[in-house]
Amino acid sequence: MSLGRREFLQLLAAASAAGMALDQRSALAAEAGASERLYDVPAFGNVSFLHFTDCHAQLLPVHFREPSVNIGVGAAAGKPPHLVGEQLLKAFDIARGSARAHAFTYLDFDEAARTYGRAGGFAHLATLIKRLRASRPQALLLDGGDTWQGSATSLWTKGQDMIEAGKLLGVDIMTGHWEFTYGAQRVQEVVEKDYKGRIAFLAQNVRTTDFGDPVFPSHQLRTMNGVPVAIIGQAFPYTPIANPRYFVPDWTFGIQDENLQKTVDEVRAKGAKAVVLLSHNGMDVDLKLASRVSGIDAILGGHTHDGVPEPQVVQNRAGKTLVTNAGSNGKFLAVLDLDVRDGSVQGFRYRLLPVFSNLLPADREMQALIDRVRAPHQPRLAETLAVTEGLLYRRGNFNGSWDQLIIDALLAVKGAEIAFSPGFRWGTTLLPGQPITREAMMDQLAITYPTTTVTEMSGETIKVVLEDVCDNLFNPDPYYQQGGDMVRVGGLEYTCTPGEKAGARISAMRLNGKPIEAAKTYKVAGWAPVAEGAKGEPIWDVVETYLRDRKVVAPRRLNRPTLVGVDGNPGLGPNG
Numbered sequence: 329m330s331l332g333r334r335e336f337l338q339l340l341a342a343a344s345a346a347g348m349a350l351d352q353r354s355a356l357a358a359e360a361g362a363s364e365r366l367y368d369v370p371a372f373g374n375v376s377f378l379h380f381t382d383c384h385a386q387l388l389p390v391h392f393r394e395p396s397v398n399i400g401v402g403a404a405a406g407k408p409p410h411l412v413g414e415q416l417l418k419a420f421d422i423a424r425g426s427a428r429a430h431a432f433t434y435l436d437f438d439e440a441a442r443t444y445g446r447a448g449g450f451a452h453l454a455t456l457i458k459r460l461r462a463s464r465p466q467a468l469l470l471d472g473g474d475t476w477q478g479s480a481t482s483l484w485t486k487g488q489d490m491i492e493a494g495k496l497l498g499v500d501i502m503t504g505h506w507e508f509t510y511g512a513q514r515v516q517e518v519v520e521k522d523y524k525g526r527i528a529f530l531a532q533n534v535r536t537t538d539f540g541d542p543v544f545p546s547h548q549l550r551t552m553n554g555v556p557v558a559i560i561g562q563a564f565p566y567t568p569i570a571n572p573r574y575f576v577p578d579w580t581f582g583i584q585d586e587n588l589q590k591t592v593d594e595v596r597a598k599g600a601k602a603v604v605l606l607s608h609n610g611m612d613v614d615l616k617l618a619s620r621v622s623g624i625d626a627i628l629g630g631h632t633h634d635g636v637p638e639p640q641v642v643q644n645r646a647g648k649t650l651v652t653n654a655g656s657n658g659k660f661l662a663v664l665d666l667d668v669r670d671g672s673v674q675g676f677r678y679r680l681l682p683v684f685s686n687l688l689p690a691d692r693e694m695q696a697l698i699d700r701v702r703a704p705h706q707p708r709l710a711e712t713l714a715v716t717e718g719l720l721y722r723r724g725n726f727n728g729s730w731d732q733l734i735i736d737a738l739l740a741v742k743g744a745e746i747a748f749s750p751g752f753r754w755g756t757t758l759l760p761g762q763p764i765t766r767e768a769m770m771d772q773l774a775i776t777y778p779t780t781t782v783t784e785m786s787g788e789t790i791k792v793v794l795e796d797v798c799d800n801l802f803n804p805d806p807y808y809q810q811g812g813d814m815v816r817v818g819g820l821e822y823t824c825t826p827g828e829k830a831g832a833r834i835s836a837m838r839l840n841g842k843p844i845e846a847a848k849t850y851k852v853a854g855w856a857p858v859a860e861g862a863k864g865e866p867i868w869d870v871v872e873t874y875l876r877d878r879k880v881v882a883p884r885r886l887n888r889p890t891l892v893g894v895d896g897n898p899g900l901g902p903n904g
Contacts, residue, residue, distance in 0.1 A: 362427075362687060363687040363688065366427070366681070366682070366684070366687065367456060367459060367460075367681060367687070367688075369460060369463075369663050369679050369681070370463070371463040371464055371665065372665040372667065372675075372676075372677040373665045373666050373667030373668065373675065373676070373677070374552065374553040374554075374555055374666070374667065374668055375552045375553065375555050375557055375602055375665070375666040375667075375668050376464040376466070376467035376468070376552070376663070376664065376665050376666070377467060377468050377469075377470055377604060377626075377628065377662075377663075377664045378457060378460060378461070378464075378467050378468070378469045378470065378661060378662065378663060379469075379470045379472065379606075379628040379652075379654050379661070379662040379663075379664065380453065380470075380471060380472065380654060380658065380660065380661050380662070381471065381472025381473065381474065381608070381628075381629070381630030381631075381653075381654045381655070381656070382472065382473070382474040382630045382631065382633050382654075382655070382656035382657070382754070383448070383450075383474070383475055383478075383490075383656070383657060383658040384474055384475075384477060384478025384479070384506075384656065384657055384754040384755075385475065385476060385477055385478040385479035385481070385482035385487075385489070385490050385774075386448055386449070386478065386479060386657050386658050386756065386771075387449065387450050387479070387481070387489065387490070387493060387698045387701075387702070388448075388449050388698070389445075389446035389447060389448050389449035389452060389658075389685035390446055390447065390448055390449070390657055390658070390659075390756040390757070390771075391441050391446055391447070391756060391757040391758070391759060392447065392448075392656065392657045392659055392721075392723070392756055392757050393434050393437045393719070393721040393723060393757045394412070394432060394433050394434050394635060394723060395412055395434060395723045395724040395725070396412055396413060396434045396724055396900075396901035396903065397412065397724040397725040397726055397899065397900055397901065398410050398411070398412050398634075398724070398725060398899045399725055399802070399826055399894055399897055399899040399900055400612075400897070400899050401802050401804050401826050401827055402804030402805075402827075403804070404612055404615075404804075404806070405897060405899070406897070406898050406899075407640075408611075408634075408636050408638075408640055409611045409612075409632065409634035409636050409653060410897075410898070410899035411898050411899060412433065412434065412898070412899055412900070412901050413433050413434060413435050413901045413902075414433075414435070415898035415899075416432060416433055417429055417432075417433060417435075420432075420637040420638060422637070425440075427444050427682065427684065428637075428682060430443075430444050431447065431635070431659060431660070431682035431684075432635050432637060432682075434901065437719065437721075437757075438719055438759055438760060441757075441759055442759065444684060444686075445684060445685060445686040446684075446685045446686075447657075447658070447659040447682060447683055447684055447685060448657055448658030448659050448683050448685065449658060449683070449685050449690070450493050450497060450658065450694050450698060451690035451691045451694040451695040451698060452683055452684075452685045452688040452689075452690055452691075453497065453658055453661060453683050453688075454496070454497055454691035454693075454694040455688045455689055455690065455691045456661055456681065456683060456688050457469060457497065457498065457661065458691065460661075460663060461498075464665070466552045466553055467552075468500045468501060468550065468552070468559065469497065469498050469499050469500050469501075470499075470500065470501050470502070470559065470604075470606050470628055471494060471499045471501070471502035471503075471527075472502070472503060472606060472607070472608055472628065472629065472630030472631075472654065473502060473503045473504040473505045473506070473507060473563070473564070473608045473630060473631075474504075474505050474506045474507075474608070474630065474631070474656075474754070475487075475490050475494060475502065475504075475507065476490045476491065476506065476507045476510065477506035477507065477509060477510075477754075477774065477775065477776075478506070478754045478755075478771065478774060479767070479770065479771060479774055480705065480708070480709060480766065480767055480770035480771075480774055481701060481702055481705055481709070482774065483770070483774040483775070483776070484705060485701070486510055486514060487507065487510055487514070487518070488701075489701040489702075491518055491522050491523075492697060492701065493694070493697060493698070493701075494527065495522070495523075495526055495527065496693065496694055496697055497694070499527050500527065500528065501527065501528045501529075501530055501548060501559050501561070501606060502527060502528075502529055502530070502561075502606070503529070503530055503531050503561040503562060503563050503606050503607070503608050504529065504531065504563050504564070504608065505563060505564035505567060505608045505631060506571075508563075508564075508567050508571065508575055508576050509571050509572070509575055509775065509776045509777070510575070510776060511575045511576075511776075512575065512576050512577075512578065512579060515529075519544070528545065528548045528561075529544055529545075529561070530544060530545055530546065530547060530548060530559065530560065530561025530606065531543065531544040531546070531561045531562065531563035532546035532547065532560055532561060532562060532584070532587060532588055532591050533562055533563055533565055533581055533582055533583065533584040533587065533588070534563050534579055534580070534581055535579065535580050536578055536579060536580070537577075537578050537579065537580050538578070540580075543579055544561070544563075545561075546560060546561065546587075546591045547559060547560040547561070547591055547594075547595055549595060549598060549600060555601055555602065555668045556598075556599045556600050556601055557600055557601065557602040557603070557604065557668075558595035558596075558598075558600035558602070558603045558604070559604050559605075559606055560588070560591055560592065560595070560603065560604070560605050560606065560624075561605075561606050562588070562605055562606065562607040562608060562609055563581060563608055564581070564608045564609070564631055564811075565581050565582050565583045565584070565609060565613070566581065566810045566811075567581045568580075568581060569810065569858075570810050570811075570812065570858075571777075571858060572777055572858045572859075572860065573858070573860075574860045575776075583609065583613065583617065583807060585617055585620050585621050588605075588617070588621050589621050589622070589623075592621060592622070592623040592624055593623065596623055601668050601671055601672060601673075602625050602666055602668050602672075602673055603623055603624050603625050604624070604625060604626050604627075604628060604664075605624050605626070605627045605628070606628050607627050607628065607629045607630065607631075608629075608630050608631045609629060609631060609811075610629070610630075610631040610632040610806075610809065610810075610811035611629055611631075611632050611634045611636065611651065611653040612632070612806035612809055612811075613806045613807060613809065613811070614627045614629045614651050614653070615640060615642060615651050615806065616805075616806045616807060618642035618644060618649040618651050619642050619643070619644050620644070621644070621649075622644045622645050622646030622647065622649075623646055623647075624649045625649065625650065625666065625673045626639070626649065626650040626651075626652065626664060626666075626676070627649060627650065627651045627652065628652055628654065628662065628664065629651065629652055629653045629654070630653065630654060630656075631811050632653060632753070632811045633653075633655060633656035633657075633723065633753045633754070634653040634655065635653070635654070635655030635656075635659065635660055635680065636652060636653045636680070637680050638678065638680075639651060639652045639676075639678050640652075650664075650676065650678070652664070652678065652680070654680060655680070656753070656754065657754070657756065658683060659682060659683060660680050660681060660682055660683060661680075661681050661683055662678070662679070662680050662681070663677075663678065663679045663680075663681065664676065664677075664678050665677040665678075708766055709765065709766055709767035709770075710765055710766075710767065711765060711766045712763040712764070712765050713763075713764050713765065713766060713769060713872055713875040713876055714763075714764045714875040714876070714878055714879050714880060714881050715761070715762070715763055715764065715879070715880050715881065716758050716760060716761070716762060716763075716764055716880075716881045717760055717761075717880060717881060717882050717883055718760055718881075718882065718883025718884060719757070719758070719759060719760055719883075720733065720757060720758040720764070720881075720884075721755075721757040721758075722752065722753070722754070722755035722757075722772065723753055723755075723813075724813065725751075725801065725813050725814055726813070726814050726816075726824075726886075726888045726889060727816045727817070727886045727887055727888050728816075728886075729883070729884040729886065730755055730757075730758075730772050731749050731816040732816070732818070732884040732885070732886050732887060733871070733874075733881065733884055734749045734772065734773075734816070734867070734871055735747045735748075735749050735816055735817070735818030735819075735887070736818060736874070736884070737870050737871045737873070737874035737875075738780065738818065738853040738854070738855070738870060739818050739819055739853065740874055741870045741873050741874055742780065742782050742853040742870065743851070744782060744819070744851045744852060744853035745819050745839060745850050745851045745852070746785075746790070746817070746818065746819040746820045746839065746850055746851070746852045746853070747817070747818035747819060747852070747853045747854065748793070748815050748816065748817060748818075748852065748853070748854040749815070749816040749818075749854070749855065750812070750815060750816070750855075750856050751797065751801075751812040751813030751814050751815050751816060752772075752812065752813075753811075753812060753813060754771075755771050755772040756768065756771040756772075760883075764875055764881065766872070769868060769871055769872065769875070770868060772871075773866075773867050773868045773871065775856060777856055777857065777858070777862075778855060778856065778866035778867045778868060779855065779856070779857055779862045779863065779864045779865075779866065779867075780853065780854070780855045780864040780865055780866065780867050780870055781853065781854050781855065781857055781862055781864050782851060782852070782853050782864070783851075783852050783853075783854070784849045784850070784851060784852075785849060785850055785852040786846065786847060786848065786849050786850075787837070787844040787845045787846045787847065787848050787849075787850065788846040788847070790820070790837065790844060790850065790852070791834055791837060791844070791846070793815070794815065794817070794822065794834045794837075795830065795831050795833060795834050797812075797814060797815045798814060798824060798826075798833045798834060799830045799831075799833070800812065801813065801814055801826075802826040802827075802833065803830065814889075817887060817889075818887055819839060819887075820837060820838070820839055820844070820887075821836075821837070821838045821839075821887070821889070821890075822834055822835070822836060822837045822838070822889050822890075823835045823836040823889055823890040823891075823892060824889040824890070824891055824892070825891075825892040825893050826891070826893065826894060827893045827894070828893075836890070855867040855870075
């Protein structure tokens, strides 16, 4: 019997869905002592924090490709987190082809993923946390937020699957961002019932719109090995702008670094000898904040999904602050050990550990919980909609192949000339030959405002939209950045000059080879509107229709802009 390419890919998908590895090599699992070497982190000092962030509701191990495009502008150009590929390996002395190179970069992703396996998964993360806590019994586990959102099961349970997993994992303190897209009432319900007496939800920068009263505690004081320490929470400052305002109509956010300084001064006055900020600002914002707010020893950061192997040390008027960012999707667990003596931090050790699932046995209790919360949804999750011939990934400043698939679906199903898709940084990766199950599709789409829209939009408005989002990404002042990537664009071609001033970064817009006319209207499809009252079918219905019609999805041709002025930028890979 001879098989065509389509039939062969469908067989591969069936094998993968049944749990068979597409490549039987497992360099890590087969290498004696690999786990011990990677996860041997001797205790240091007397104060310890374990930190994960932006897991986006991924209970199971996943593949997640790091970006090949993460351009820094202004003072951020060429500095972490704006390093990709070989430039990142060189900066942090990581060997090409190693397990750590696979964890931190996009290089040789398909081959490396089949070699080293999946990363993350709460059952494997639980095992690592228990191993580290054995030598650090008083260590605090901090969750940087974006935990309740990003998967089908989290959406269908309003985050309850992740809430239960977080409690079992032993999270001590968390802050938030996408949690707020379930609405203020849901967040308060969880904090007051599920988390009461177990997990402290901190956010110094969330206040009521009427009287400016704090919605959540700003900080918590703890004692570790006799050392008083303070943990301050910082929720995502642009929540009502980046996400629908109507979810949190009575709350204000913002960076609020003046209030943060007051909080730092307050906890220092109460005797805290070490102060840590659990932040969901994004790394560029944290780097600027660390230069403006003094008295913080370390910022354990998230939001921008930057897996940065080592802390960046920022000088401020009263000393130095360590700034970190711990990646996403459960791929990493950060370990920060502080030596606190004579009333201050005298030294530190920091490791950002990749969580390789084939090196860490699944914790039985956590695996049982995961199996239980997934069981009612398993038939829907496992249904195969199509098979992918190419690598499907999202992360990067401009269109990834998953984004391109979503855009292509909008164009085809909605009959639009142009399509926009948000520059979200969450969403798992599929390897060539793997099935596109409903679960894999929902990893890209699972939000509480999934409405699709079709709008008649003028050429002038299209440019305004692109310029506005581009400024959110490339404004040289981090306080004006919101931490997402550029809106994904289909149908329309354009040129982008990241280093230009606001309003002048987008040019040469063309549709089907013809220049976009400012006064002409175009049919534009999109999804995830932040304005209230939008009507339309959910995006997952559109993408599912597209996938079922095709059965096999060919490699995507990425509709990326022509970039100007970024030659040699270390945040741009050779094929970026």
